[in-house]
Amino acid sequence: MNxxxxxxxxxxxxxxxxxxxxxxxxxxxxxxxxxxxxxxxxQPHPRNIKNPNESFTLPFLKNLLQLIENKLELVTAxxxxxxxxxxxxxxxxxxFIEISIRDGKSLxxxxxxxxxxxxxxxxxxxxxAERTARLPEALKCIIDYISTSIGITKRxxxxxxxxxxxxxxxxxxxxxxLLLVVPKFSDMFDEIGMELPLLxxxxxxxxxxxxxxxxxxxxxxxxxxxxxLFTFKSSRIRKKCIKALPLxxxxxxxxxxxxxxxxxxxxxxxxxxxxxxxxxxANVDADIDTGRLEEFIRNGSSVANSMxxxxxxEDYEISIIEAGERSGDLWAAFRSVxxxxxxxxxxxxxxxxxxxxxxxxxxxxxxLILIVCSIVLPMYSSIDLGI
Numbered sequence: 373m374n375x376x377x378x379x380x381x382x383x384x385x386x387x388x389x390x391x392x393x394x395x396x397x398x399x400x401x402x403x404x405x406x407x408x409x410x411x412x413x414x415q416p417h418p419r420n421i422k423n424p425n426e427s428f429t430l431p432f433l434k435n436l437l438q439l440i441e442n443k444l445e446l447v448t449a450x451x452x453x454x455x456x457x458x459x460x461x462x463x464x465x466x467x468f469i470e471i472s473i474r475d476g477k478s479l480x481x482x483x484x485x486x487x488x489x490x491x492x493x494x495x496x497x498x499x500x501a502e503r504t505a506r507l508p509e510a511l512k513c514i515i516d517y518i519s520t521s522i523g524i525t526k527r528x529x530x531x532x533x534x535x536x537x538x539x540x541x542x543x544x545x546x547x548x549x550l551l552l553v554v555p556k557f558s559d560m561f562d563e564i565g566m567e568l569p570l571l572x573x574x575x576x577x578x579x580x581x582x583x584x585x586x587x588x589x590x591x592x593x594x595x596x597x598x599x600x601l602f603t604f605k606s607s608r609i610r611k612k613c614i615k616a617l618p619l620x621x622x623x624x625x626x627x628x629x630x631x632x633x634x635x636x637x638x639x640x641x642x643x644x645x646x647x648x649x650x651x652x653x654a655n656v657d658a659d660i661d662t663g664r665l666e667e668f669i670r671n672g673s674s675v676a677n678s679m680x681x682x683x684x685x686e687d688y689e690i691s692i693i694e695a696g697e698r699s700g701d702l703w704a705a706f707r708s709v710x711x712x713x714x715x716x717x718x719x720x721x722x723x724x725x726x727x728x729x730x731x732x733x734x735x736x737x738x739x740l741i742l743i744v745c746s747i748v749l750p751m752y753s754s755i756d757l758g759i
Contacts, residue, residue, distance in 0.1 A: 391464040424489045425522055428457075436450065480495050500639075528638050529731075626720065630717060665678050
């Protein structure tokens with residue numbers, strides 16, 4: 373779905389601008405055929421909604437749920453939600469959803485036009501809820517699911533801000549020390565003819581190399597950073613790098629598994645068939661081999677035994693699902709595992725946040741030791757020798 377900026381002329385000759393979503397400019401023109409507005413100009417407009425789940429999807433669903441619970445009709449509720457947004461792009465998005473519903477589409481099909489704002493799992497749950505007349509309950513489940521994911525993601529980002537800032541500052545100090553401080557001490561050591569320790573010798577040589585080949589070093593660093601950013605944009609390489617880190621990889625696994633169990637539990641609660649639920653999850657996260665899991669279940673294997681073949685679930689998670697199968701309460705079992713994985717995820721996040729400060733202190737301490745051992749100690753040695 374594309375966003376267009378349109379100049380419209382009213383019957384009185386006034387010109388006004390609006391942001392309008394449409395598949396093409398022809399769709400936008402067709403929208404105003406039966407109105408008293410004529411299209412003067414249509415041009416593509418860049419999107420500016422960042423963090424769509426947090427800035428649009430969650431507020432939209434929360435406001436819609438509140439209005440529906442107050443017994444308002446769906447179209448009326450969506451129209452009110454549209455005016456609650458300040459961002460013109462968000463208003464245009466809600467306006468398109470409202471028009472789609474007025475034209476006869478269901479809410480799930482109207483939301484399906486915006487997969488970047490409403491992922492497949494949410495649309496599938498809403499689609500079933502519309503058939504069972506349980507839309508408020510479904511919206512509550514989706515809101516809880518999205519809120520949990522946003523909360524954990526924000527904690528991870530906030531935990532990474534402090535070490536990132538400190539690392540950048542340390543790199544700035546290190547570069548300043550190598551390019552400005554070390555050369556002055558090197559000239560001083562040359563004047564007094566002092567024999568340099570091995571560490572100081574290598575530090576001085578490295579500083580001299582960086583100064584003499586500043587352009588080459590700068591180009592190399594720029595290429596290295598660009599290559600790292602380009603490589604990290606690849607989801608496959610990024611996931612492999614994250615999995616290789618001891619604690620971060622574990623957090624990634626628990627986040628994926630928590631989303632899997634939460635998604636399955638919500639869909640089972642809304643009376644969706646288990647195999648359909650697993651198929652829907654395949655469109656949300658590809659870390660779990662849902663195709664293999666679905667194949668084993670279709671061949672008559674139990675859910676617990678099928679999960680063992682995926683080799684991503686832990687024994688205690690499989691044991692709870694196995695107990696749920698025996699009791700016939702599979703939905704509750706999936707929800708219990710999701711809550712337990714969420715608790716473990718929170719605990720591991722707390723561990724990372726606790727470890728960040730001592731790790732950064734150790735890193736700064738290492739830089740200080742390097743500076744002291746390579747420059748300060750030789751300087752005091754020269755003073756003691758009376759050179």
